[in-house]
Amino acid sequence: xxxxxxxxxxxxxxxxxxxxxxxxxxxxxxxxxxxxxxxxxxxxxxxxxxxxxxxxxxxxxxxxxxxxxxxxxxxxxxxxxxxxxxxxxxxxxxxxxxxxxxxxxxxxxxxxxxxxxxxxxxxxxxxxxxxxxxxxxxxxxxxxxxxxxxxxxxxxxxxxxxxxxxxxxxxxxxxxxxxxxxxxxxxxxxxxxxxxxxxxxxxxxxxxxxxxxxxxxxxxxxxxxxxxxxxxxxxxxxxxxxxxxxxxxxxxxxxxxxxxxxxxxxxxxxxxxxxxxxxxxxxxxxxxxxxxxxxxxxxxxxxxxxx
Amino acid sequence: xxxxxxxxxxxxxxxxxxxxxxxxxxxxxxxxxxxxxxxxxxxxxxxxxxxxxxxxxxxxxxxxxxxxxxxxxxxxxxxxxxxxxxxxxxxxxxxxxxxxxxxxxxxxxxxxxxxxxxxxxxxxxxxxxxxxxxxxxxxxxxxxxxxxxxxxxxxxxxxxxxxxxxxxxxxxxxxxxxxxxxxxxxxxxxxxxxxxxxxxxxxxxxxxxxxxxxxxxxxxxxxxxxxxxxxxxxxxxxxxxxxxxxxxxxxxxxxxxxxxxxxxxxxxxxxxxxxxxxxxxxxxxxxxxxxxxxxxxxxxxxxxxxxxxxxxxxxxxxxxxxxxxxxxxx
Numbered sequence: 039x040x041x042x043x044x045x046x047x048x049x050x051x052x053x054x055x056x057x058x059x060x061x062x063x064x065x066x067x068x069x070x071x072x073x074x075x076x077x078x079x080x081x082x083x084x085x086x087x088x089x090x091x092x093x094x095x096x097x098x099x100x101x102x103x104x105x106x107x108x109x110x111x112x113x114x115x116x117x118x119x120x121x122x123x124x125x126x127x128x129x130x131x132x133x134x135x136x137x138x139x140x141x142x143x144x145x146x147x148x149x150x151x152x153x154x155x156x157x158x159x160x161x162x163x164x165x166x167x168x169x170x171x172x173x174x175x176x177x178x179x180x181x182x183x184x185x186x187x188x189x190x191x192x193x194x195x196x197x198x199x200x201x202x203x204x205x206x207x208x209x210x211x212x213x214x215x216x217x218x219x220x221x222x223x224x225x226x227x228x229x230x231x232x233x234x235x236x237x238x239x240x241x242x243x244x245x246x247x248x249x250x251x252x253x254x255x256x257x258x259x260x261x262x263x264x265x266x267x268x269x270x271x272x273x274x275x276x277x278x279x280x281x282x283x284x285x286x287x288x289x290x291x292x293x294x295x296x297x298x299x300x301x302x303x304x305x306x307x308x309x310x311x312x313x314x315x316x317x318x319x320x321x322x323x324x325x326x327x328x329x330x331x332x333x334x335x336x337x338x339x340x341x342x343x344x345x
Numbered sequence: 346x347x348x349x350x351x352x353x354x355x356x357x358x359x360x361x362x363x364x365x366x367x368x369x370x371x372x373x374x375x376x377x378x379x380x381x382x383x384x385x386x387x388x389x390x391x392x393x394x395x396x397x398x399x400x401x402x403x404x405x406x407x408x409x410x411x412x413x414x415x416x417x418x419x420x421x422x423x424x425x426x427x428x429x430x431x432x433x434x435x436x437x438x439x440x441x442x443x444x445x446x447x448x449x450x451x452x453x454x455x456x457x458x459x460x461x462x463x464x465x466x467x468x469x470x471x472x473x474x475x476x477x478x479x480x481x482x483x484x485x486x487x488x489x490x491x492x493x494x495x496x497x498x499x500x501x502x503x504x505x506x507x508x509x510x511x512x513x514x515x516x517x518x519x520x521x522x523x524x525x526x527x528x529x530x531x532x533x534x535x536x537x538x539x540x541x542x543x544x545x546x547x548x549x550x551x552x553x554x555x556x557x558x559x560x561x562x563x564x565x566x567x568x569x570x571x572x573x574x575x576x577x578x579x580x581x582x583x584x585x586x587x588x589x590x591x592x593x594x595x596x597x598x599x600x601x602x603x604x605x606x607x608x609x610x611x612x613x614x615x616x617x618x619x620x621x622x623x624x625x626x627x628x629x630x631x632x633x634x635x636x637x638x639x640x641x642x643x644x645x646x647x648x649x650x651x652x653x654x655x656x657x658x659x660x661x662x663x664x665x666x667x668x669x670x671x672x673x674x675x
Contacts, residue, residue, distance in 0.1 A: 241448040250436030339498040
């Protein structure tokens with residue numbers, strides 16, 4: 039088990055290096071000089087050159103890259119151009135908001151998704167099944183920003199049940215959490231339902247019934263654990279989609295998290311800040327995948343064996 | 346058969362309601378299981394023998410259901426029990442083992458725990474006591490190192506061991522009747538004999554009756570006391586095992602027995618019954634076997650035969666024996 043964890047972490051390192059390299063190159067290839075963007079229009083070109091030199095942007099790309107990686111390894115991700123503050127510090131300040139949003143959204147997604155999926159599987163092809171699957175289809179099909187906008191318009195603007203933006207009270211957290219979680223809830227519900235329906239056809243389910251278990255005992259005791267295997271992986275993988283969804287949700291609802299930070303960083307070509315947020319997010323996603331893998335190990339004895 | 350009957354199935358009809366029509370998978374089957382005896386149900390694939398078993402267990406799933414007949418277990422009608430009552434009977438008084446030992450155990454739980462569950466469901470006992478009983482039954486069904494095997498997962502056991510676990514699970518509550526649906530079909534021939542002997546011994550010890558479903562006449566001859574031969578959802582012939590093999594009456598049974606390859610007779614070609622099992626949606630108007638029968642006469646195609654007594658306890662569904670007393674109500 040431990041060697042597996044170590045192995046998985048080792049595999050993640052090249053991925054991380056690749057991501058850093060990619061974001062580094064991409065940021066320098068996209069049009070828009072960060073210094074010019076920073077200074078605004080009608081600025082003396084000599085001034086721009088001077089500041090570029092100060093920031094080290096005049097040096098060859100590979101020098102910039104190795105310098106950056108060298109510093110990053112020591113925990114220094116540079117200074118934000120726009121905010122003129124340490125990137126690590128900025129990220130650590132906004133991260134709790136994103137965590138709170140993601141955890142709330144994950145709770146919405148997992149609880150609603152699982153319950154809806156199980157109920158739909160038991161009531162297969164009946165009214166409740168159709169209703170839940172319809173809702174989940176809407177969730178899966180709508181892009182997060184649109185869900186967010188619709189929820190904001192209907193429940194915050196028209197009905198005024200919730201504040202339009204912000205993230206400082208629990209009322210303010212509800213809409214963003216639903217907006218971000220609905221999509222995942224939809225895919226979890228659909229996957230739970232289809233797995234459960236399939237698992238219920240298995241021979242060992244018949245054995246469980248023949249043993250004298252009643253239907254709910256069969257489902258909870260024997261079908262669910264098997265049906266959950268792929269769903270658990272997906273739930274952990276959802277962490278990454280939560281984070282990317284958080285970018286949009288946070289922007290719509292004005293949540294001061296990592297997502298809104300990245301969007302601002304892109305708009306202002308704030309390269310150190312953007313690199314920082316991307317690397318940070320990548321690490322979180324890698325960890326999410328690692329957890330998914332390990333959970334699978336815990337749940338499925340056949341995989342545990344092979345480890 | 347004068348012994349006390351523990352399971353009495355009367356005129357059981359189970360139909361499947363499909364888009365193409367109502368399929369009579371079990372069409373008026375009557376079976377009597379005396380206490381402590383082994384009853385064989387033989388027939389080709391699709392003759393309704395497994396469906397008969399599933400109907401008795403109440404395991405038929407949509408679109409199939411029991412439409413007529415009664416199933417009486419130890420004097421109690423269990424045909425239309427409520428789910429709660431049914432679950433108290435299943436695995437306790439009436440248990441079943443299946444054809445596929447490889448897939449009949451849940452892959453995510455240790456086998457011992459799965460057997461223990463059967464005890465905990467039906468008897469008030471502690472987990473520790475239940476575990477001890479599992480270890481005892483493992484010993485009884487010939488699983489080596491029960492203590493170690495208890496914690497093994499199904500994928501760590503061979504097919505033979507898994508079937509032993511299944512038998513242990515089916516026997517652990519000392520049921521009155523155990524249904525074994527082709528328990529050895531998926532196993533090696535060498536294991537087959539061991540498993541059959543094991544079932545026979547356990548049932549003799551515990552006084553459990555067995556309904557053994559098989560397509561193997563050799564297995565029947567070896568361990569069954571009484572045999573039912575099924576075809577197209579109906580019992581074609583029934584008799585004590587010795588009587589059936591010695592005085593085979595029905596042309597279908599005769600065909601089945603002739604199809605068994607023999608070492609002591611020289612033959613270039615194996616005997617087969619011509620044709621295929623008829624589609625249950627389009628059964629012949631008369632005897633369901635008439636299209637394949639080599640002794641069929643004109644009236645076999647138009648008249649449905651009843652089950653006639655050809656000798657004491659020997660029933661035959663064939664017009665050739667209609668001079669005998671009718672054994673079923675049709």
